Amino acid sequence: MATSLPVEPEGKWPPIAPVRGSGGGGPRYLISDLCTYLESYLPPEQVREVYRAYLFGAEAHKDQKRLSGEPYICHPVAVARILAEMRMDYQCLMAAILHDVIEDTPTAKDQLAEEFSEEIAELVDGVSKLARIGSLSRAEAQAESFRKMMLAMTRDIRVILIKLADRLHNMRTLGVMRPDKARRISRETTEIYAPIAQRLGINSLRVELEDLGMAAYYPWRYRVIDERLQKLRGHRRELVNSVQQAMRDRLDQEDFKGEVSGREKHICSIYRKMRDKHLSLGEVADVFAFRILVKDVDTCYRVLGAMHSLYKPVPGRFKDYIAIPKANGYQSLHTVLVGPHGQHIEVQIRTNEMHQVAEEGIAAHWHYKTGDEKFPPAAAAEWVRNLLEVQKGSGTSTEFLEHVKVDLFPDEVYVFTPNGQIKVLPKGASVVDFAYAIHSDVGNHCVAARVDRHLVPLRTRLRNGQTVQILTNDDARPNPAWLDFVVTGKARAGIRTFLKRLESDEAAQLGQRMLERELEKHGAALSAIKESQIQSVLEQLKVNSLRALMIDIGLGNRMVKLVTGTLLSVDALDKDGEPGADLTIRGTEGMVVKFGNCCHPIPGDPVIAVFNPGKGLVVHHQSCPNVLDEKKSRADWVDVRWEKDIQGEFDTALYLDVNNKRGMLATIASAISEMGSNIDDIRTEDHDGQTSGLHLLISVSDRKHLAAIMRRLRAIPEVLRISRDLGRKS
Structure with missing residues (x-):
């Protein structure tokens, strides 16, 4: 890049004194101050490289000014000065001076790599925000840029150091911003960047970021x-x-x-x-x-x-x-x-x-060179390794950002493994958080734990100094309810990753059953369709694999009739073909088959199902008010029936009118327990002081079991009326 700025002779820098900036940030240090300071700890050839980066950056930003009115290059130089006071290496300082050239000028990453080095280009690219993607909201775009920066940090920790210095100088000069923007930036600083500085142990940065953030947010x-x-x-x-x-x-x-x-x-x-x-x-x-x-x-x-x-x-x-x-x-x-x-x-x-x-x-x-300047040997290594696992388990950038925020708690508890190894967890961490801190496989298969040799529930909160032993079972898997009490990003990401993978497997199985059932109506079978024809359909539908297509069908993202029509080259919407057998429901399909919370169907009930896009099949009782109201307006209803000899327990709802009498609830609960059922939920409503209404959610195996429970409850004299509660319109 051509430059209009003179290259100074060795050991001499432009004699420019510090001037007071108009952004409220104190002295504005220019390149003369920076180079003079760098000579106190860097060799002359490295100081010259930093000055060369300055010439490049000054030319790239030559027509740009900050909101304060000062030349834009003053900001990168100030960022480099902050890092110089931390005695960072010259490559980090060069990247700091150049940190905005990719984002704010036409300069490309390849151009930086050619002019300086691939290492410096990677550092600058790691700090640069992504170009705004039209389909993303502001929050999503910011979260995606944050994910990009954090992943770059896992390769070279200096990326986050440059970003922290950049944020610190922006906070020092926040006075020129609109109040609403200043509050947004200060909140982001106190929620994300100050905790990151604390996690990395940089107390001097953390203290100033917190105070500047509070001064702007709560003046x-x-x-x-x-x-x-x-x-x-x-x-x-x-x-x-x-x-x-x-x-x-x-x-x-x-x-x-x-x-x-x-x-x-x-x-x-x-x-x-x-x-x-x-x-x-x-x-x-x-x-x-x-x-x-x-x-x-x-x-x-x-x-x-x-x-x-x-x-x-x-x-x-x-x-x-x-x-x-x-x-x-x-x-x-x-x-x-x-x-x-x-x-x-x-x-x-x-x-x-x-x-x-x-x-x-x-x-x-x-301060003490170890030969590997990209990453310190201890300090933040464990946290950065966890970030990689959290990133893999996060579906979206916004979800990843939330996981990282959760992990930035300042308070910690120190607990021990049975062999005396220390694990550091956020305050309020549970046994499950500890299990995932050991390894994702341990977390995925944990079933119980011993804390100081005593068996405890998995939701138990840990305290300083406890010794924790995790008990596992190869057949166990994460429970979605764990998400209600885990506090670490690694645990949340691990649970969600497993559940998503499980949901995908179940969706693929359901989608295949539905497609084969629909093909059967037209006298065809999936096994009889040529591989070349299937590949042609996958390309036409823009799907990577047959499994991905089955998952889309199982989750309700694609209508099975349209897929069938594409496979058979017929208009499947208008030509239904011969009636086929109804889709059978076992009740063990997992997360892709759910039962309506409005009507709580159970084995033996006449049922029908509807697709909820992205979530799967929702089964309703045919008398459910939602079915009667919406069936005419929706085309994605599916005829289903129960398989024979279903095993398991299903929730269903009852409504009782009872006389108010001391011990009434205990009598009803005892009767239900005698019949081999549990009460999962109970709500009461007072009628006239003499009678009350009870809404019960109980577990049953099928309609025969339910009928036996209802007969037993009718035998209680104080029960005036009992009926099945098929719900209300949602």
């Missing part, structure tokens, strides 16, 4: 807390100084070398504590926290003892993140002490190396 609340804190600083400065001095004196007495510092908690953290614990700002005791940095792990524990002898510890408020680090690699000792005047004091004790990881997270990896 009045932010301002009130900020003003109040400024007043508190004056009152508490003496307290903070005295506590710091007392801690330093105690370290000197014990001959420990350490650095003591006090800090004020950031505003978003204080607000979150006020909101979650329903406290006023005056009731938030630990607004100030103290940090002690020492040389090694052994000294951390010895200093902890010294602090506990200086001030009394608050019971239950000690956490050892050195022995059991957080999932993002964070390590530190946390304790809360009762300081002067009864004030609670939070103290963190860690080594200098731990402090660097705590502030910079995975970015600290680039």
